[in-house]
Each structure stands twice: as C-alpha cells, then as structure tokens.
Ligand SMILES: NC(=O)C1=CN([C@@H]2O[C@H](COP(=O)(O)OP(=O)(O)OC[C@H]3O[C@@H](n4cnc5c(N)ncnc54)[C@H](OP(=O)(O)O)[C@@H]3O)[C@@H](O)[C@H]2O)C=CC1
Ligand SMILES: O=C(CO)COP(=O)(O)O
C-alpha cells in the first residue's frame with residue numbers, strides 16, 4: 001500500500017520591497033485575521049519598526065523579549081492572555097521571530113513575520129529553534145501566514161547581520177550533504193525537491209556574491225529572496241534538514257559553550273568549511289566554501305568569530321550529542337581528528 005503523506009505549510013503573503021513595513025496591516029487584512037495582535041520584538045527592532053507596526057493596528061500592545069528560550073515563549077503566551085490578542089506579529093531578528101512563531105503555534109494563532117535583518121533563514125520557515133540545557137530543540141511550528149520584509153530597513157541594518165544571513169545560506173551545501181548521507185546510512189527520509197531547492201539557493205547566492213555589498217538595497221533584496229527560498233525548502237521537507245546539518249550542530253554547541261560570542265549565521269558558515277573537509281577531504285570543495293564566505297566578507301575562522309581554538313574543537317567533538325540527527329560527525333569526531341580538520345582548513 002502507498003503510505004507516504006506530505007502536508008506542506010507555506011506562508012500566504014510574502015511582501016518584500018522598499019517601505020513595505022507600512023503595508024503590514026494591509027497584508028494582514030487581506031487574510032481576514034480579525035482582532036488585535038500582540039507585537040513581539042526586542043530592543044533595537046522596537047525602535048526601528050515594531051512601534052510603527054503597532055500603530056498600524058490601532059496601538060496594539062508590544063512585548064520585548066531578551067533571549068531565545070522556552071521561558072520567553074511562555075512569557076509571550078501569558079502576555080497574549082492578559083492582552084486578549086488574537087494573533088502575533090514578530091518584529092526583529094531570528095530570536096524574536098522564533099519566539100513569536102513558537103508562541104503562536106502553542107496558542108493555535110496566526111503569526112506574522114516582520115524581519116528587520118537578513119540574518120537567518122527562519123524568516124519563513126515552519127521551524128523554531130531553542131536551546132534547553134545541553135540540547136537544542138528544532139521544533140515544528142506553523143510558518144507565518146504573512147511575511148513583510150522591508151528592504152529599506154534591512155539594508156540599513158549593520159552589514160554583519162546581512163553577511164550572517166548569506167553564511168546561513170552558504171551552509172546549505174553541507175547541510176544537504178549531511179542529509180543525503182543520513183538517507184544512505186540511516187534511511188532518513190530525503191526530499192529531492194527540498195534538497196535541490198536548498199542547494200540551488202546557495203548556488204545563486206554564491207554566483208551573485210560580487211553584487212552583495214553594504215548599504216545597497218538590491219543586496220538586501222537578493223539575500224531576503226534567498227532566505228525565503230531556504231525557508232520554503234525547510235517547509236517542503238517538514239524539517240530543518242535542508243538547511244541544518246553538522247555545521248549547525250557545531251554552532252549550537254558554540255552557543256552553549258560561549259554564548260553571545262558570534263552570530264548564528266557566521267558560526268554555521270565557519271563550521272561548514274570544516275564539515276565540507278570532513279565530507280571529502282578535497283581541498284577544492286572546502287576552499288570553495290571558504291572563498292564564498294570571504295567574498296561576502298563573512299568570518300572564515302574561529303578567531304574572526306571571537307572563539308578560541310579550544311572552544312571550537314570542543315564544539316566539534318561534542319556536537320553529535322545535542323540532537324538525534326545523523327551527520328558527517330557520526331558518533332563523534334576524536335579530538336585529534338577535529339584539530340587536524342580545523343587546522344588544515346585554517347579554521348583554528
Ligand atoms: N527557526 C529557524 O528555522 C531558524 C532559526 N534561527 C535562529 O535565529 C537566531 C539567530 O538570528 P539572528 O537574527 O542572527 O539573532 P538575533 O535575533 O539575536 O539578532 C541579532 C542582533 O541583531 C539586532 N538587530 C535586529 N535587527 C536589527 C536592525 N535592523 N538594526 C540593528 N540591529 C538589529 C538584534 O537586536 P536586539 O539585541 O535588540 O535583539 C540582535 O542584537 C538563532 O537563535 C537561530 O537558532 C536561525 C535560522 C533558522
Ligand atoms: O538555523 C536553522 C536553519 O538555517 C535551523 O536549524 P536548527 O533546526 O538546527 O535550529
């Protein structure tokens with residue numbers, strides 16, 4: 001009997017362009033989402049965009065969050081109850097969008113994603129990523145019904161946030177390799193469409209690396225489109241597999257070992273240089289990843305991330321423990337092998 005099933009959830013309205021922040025209420029109104037939202041944000045995006053979004057909804061309440069954690073998700077849920085809000089709008093970076101996405105999923109409410117930086121590919125995805133103790137959860141969540149990405153705001157954001165988004169996309173190469181490996185070795189379900197879309201997104205970004213430059217709104221446009229495409233690949237797969245492999249596990253470990261040291265996208269980019277080496281040992285391949293990162297001005301080694309060599313090696317040797325996700329790290333990389341891989345590639 002044929003027993004495959006797919007339930008692909010995608011956003012309804014994705015609005016990208018200059019000044020589109022002012023069209024948030026209109027994009028939401030089209031979907032007949034009634035009532036007043038709760039606007040979830042963090043300090044910087046609050047000033048830049050969240051207050052103006054709240055005004056569009058007749059002075060909707062605003063809650064400010066500090067970190068990506070389950071306790072912040074619960075705090076937002078309490079605020080929804082107190083304010084009697086009927087849907088959530090997340091205005092900010094990946095942390096804010098994940099918290100608002102997960103709270104709306106728990107409450108079975110609509111969610112609107114308003115990224116203020118092109119720093120991660122969770123803008124559109126149906127996933128939430130939150131640490132808890134020694135583990136890192138990647139949980140299924142309803143994707144946003146509406147995405148509003150104002151390229152004017154995003155182009156004005158610090159350039160390092162945009163290079164982090166580019167590096168998050170470049171890491172798709174190794175993520176897909178890990179997924180294929182897990183399919184071959186562990187019979188993990190693999191989607192050709194999601195794998196191809198994820199790889200093609202990375203390819204297009206690398207091909208356009210020369211035109212991705214600070215302050216250019218065209219660059220913000222290109223990167224946002226790539227982040228949307230990568231998020232769609234995750235939705236098609238029904239998991240973060242197309243965009244998250246061993247390089248993400250290493251980054252999640254770095255967040256645990258030395259929190260707040262570097263941006264998510266920058267960490268996964270550097271880690272993918274090493275995991276590309278682990279996949280084939282072929283210098284041409286890991287050098288390509290290194291050069292793509294260098295071309296857009298993203299960090300290419302632990303020092304540029306602000307991490308010590310010891311912390312990076314520790315993250316490499318323990319990353320396989322944090323999630324049941326088979327990757328090139330297998331059941332663990334020895335310390336000697338980790339040092340060798342990171343040294344050969346110039347990462348430490
Ligand atoms: N669910 C998914 O599929 C995915 C989730 N993620 C998750 O996303 C998170 C990483 O996202 P990232 O955006 O890098 O991190 P943050 O959300 O922490 O944002 C990084 C910084 O950018 C600031 N910021 C945001 N917008 C602007 C702006 N326009 N101008 C100036 N500063 C701005 C934030 O300010 P402030 O300090 O005020 O917050 C913060 O200091 C991780 O937790 C990661 O796991 C990543 C990829 C996919
Ligand atoms: O960061 C992500 C994709 O870029 C999400 O990955 P995780 O599922 O590993 O948190």
Ligand SMILES: [Zn+2]
Nearest residue numbers: 121168248268
């Ligand atoms: Zn990522």
